[in-house]
Amino acid sequence: MASQILEIPNKSLNREKKVLVVDNNPVMLSFMNNLLVSHGYQVSTAEDGLAVLKILETERPDVIVTDLIMPNISGEKLCRTIRKMPHLKDVYVIILSGVAAEHESDLAELGANVCIAKGSFNKMSERIMEALDRLDSSAPHVFANEIIGIHDTSPRDIAKELLSLKGHLEVILSSMSDGIFEITAEGDIIYANPTATSIVDLPEEMLLASNVLQLFHEGDRMKVDKLFKSGEKTAPNANGSSYRLVNGKDVSLSILPIKDEENKIIVILKDLSDRKVLEARLRQAHKIEAIGTLAGGIAHDFNNLLMGIQGYASLILFDMNTNHPHYEKLKRIEDHVRSGAELTKQLLGFARGGRYEVAVADLNEIVEKTSTMFGRTKKEITIQRKFEENLWTVEVDRGQIEQVFLNLYVNAWQAMPGGGDIYLETSNATINKGYMKPFYVKPGRYVKVSVTDTGIGMDEKTKERIFEPFFTTKEMGRGTGLGLASVYGIIKGHNGIINVYSEKGHGATFTVYLPASEKEFVKEAQVSADVVKGDGTILLVDDEEMIVEVSRELLEVLGYRVHVAKNGRDAVEIYREKQREIDVVILDMIMPGMGGGETFDALKSINPDVRVILSSGYSINGKAKEIMKRGCKSFIQKPFQMGDLSDKIKKVLD
């Protein structure tokens, strides 16, 4: 009986075989040691998974006999880790456990060759020796799919509960967005959740039993070590500190020391790299906003300068005979002022950002206008146009759509560093359900505009990302990566679609589809440039000396008497005194101290029927529009010509 088991049948055969036994129960270790040594095996023992991994750094056993439930690194984790180590792939693994039968995971999947249920020593030793005999046979090693001695297992319900609870906690830990390490007081890793392995870019088998400090950049190791040794619980990023890992990532650390005899530590890592990218994007967005504000300010000042040039040109032209040798030259100055004003309008449009004012529009006209303007600035580009004559109308925010096409032209121009052709084509398109499906827009009538360049083209990867915000193929500092992203955003905001067709080296075509409108486009009435003389008294309110001078002269030439106020407060004073005499107030919108809006409200409180023309270097959108809503009669954008001014005053007086 018992003695039979401990006989030594093939002691010499086994002399070479090394067996590593892992169990936290010293009785079990002692028994196994006696049993195996008596059968001629070389035996080493370990009390838990962590100790095993340390041993395996220098030794390669032929057989590992392991328990499943152990402190630190469990038997299950140990098996998986062993199987992932290339030099231990062929080691023969025997699981010896009282709870093997209750294990809900596939034991073969763990990589065990044999699973033996624990029980009394006699039965257990028979099975262990049988299993070891299999190793000596020529039969191929297969992973276990059955548990030997299952009928001997006891408190199954208890173990099942334990394992399912453990499984539940494992699921929670695995799904956490923070990285979690459990380390010993010496810093050896005994647990790492999947997020932690992904943050440090190392697989679990390489992490377990390695020292956590090795994961940190050399310069930060002392700091991290000090943090671990402090024994203090710390909140994540409590002092704003970040620590650099060897893989270059920055992490914040939160420490939870476990106050027991083993003094283990739970370390929570947060990857700060993503946050840093987001912060950079936010900074970029703020920068764009700041540039917008700056651009708006520049446009305002620039319009005032243009106002001076325009005003004096108008004054000279007013009395000049068309045969005068300087007449044409002065007319050219007016043209250049107009071009300058167009440019500032673009800047103001950029500064305006995101406002959405829909009106019926003709895309032929918008494409024509924007491309002409673009073509003037880029002489190396030839623009070819093919427009549908009876193009359906669209309902769009004109400023935004102009921005879309300008961005597409700029993109085309950048794709053709040595110059080339841009082909613009407009057409009507009825689009069916099938085509629209991937774009989540309604089928129906659309106006199609395509912008084609003959440039360098794009590869598939670039095409996939071309509309992503902040994506740019240009070197750092040259492109914001916002151009095509804003194009995409604007078109989407108009319930339209944009797609791109391109092949590397063969140019690109961006096609925009915008929903067609049933409404008719009515061209904005052109302001009459004819100068009509008038009669009356004007209160001119502006803080800019140059504007005051030129405007006063223009008004006097037109036949009006002029009172001047250099700020809002003076304007209110003068109006209070001379309201019976003053017919119209021309009021600048942006002034230091009491601005145009506040001044308008004060004038209105003196006379609810006060006739005010708001004047601004900014566009009518934004603040001006609000003042108009409060009852202001008219708006004139600087720089204005004498004809515009006489027309506006006349309309207000009528």
Next chain:
Amino acid sequence: MGSSKEESISVRQMAENVGLKEEEYVPLLVLFIETSICYLNELKSDILKGDSRKVYETIHSIRGAAENLGIPEMSEIAKVMELKARKDVLDGAEEARETLVEKLGYLTEVSHLRYN
């Protein structure tokens, strides 16, 4: 306790029950007693602290070793205690622990007498 002769037979019987020679069995029994003394001391403070998880883990070890060595009078008590601790129930745990201490005392005497 019975006579020295009876006890000696009892240990031999226990060894035979698990397929071991008496001289192989007794050192394991001594080791079991030594570790169990530590475990039972730990259990006392864990029960007082109400740390049912720790109680479970410790009693699980005692139960396993008792089964290995074929000591049902200890493994059965441990099994019940283990089941309850798993369910966070520590009522009666101290009484069960004291019973195990008594049983261990008996085993200590048996092994001591035989090998002194």
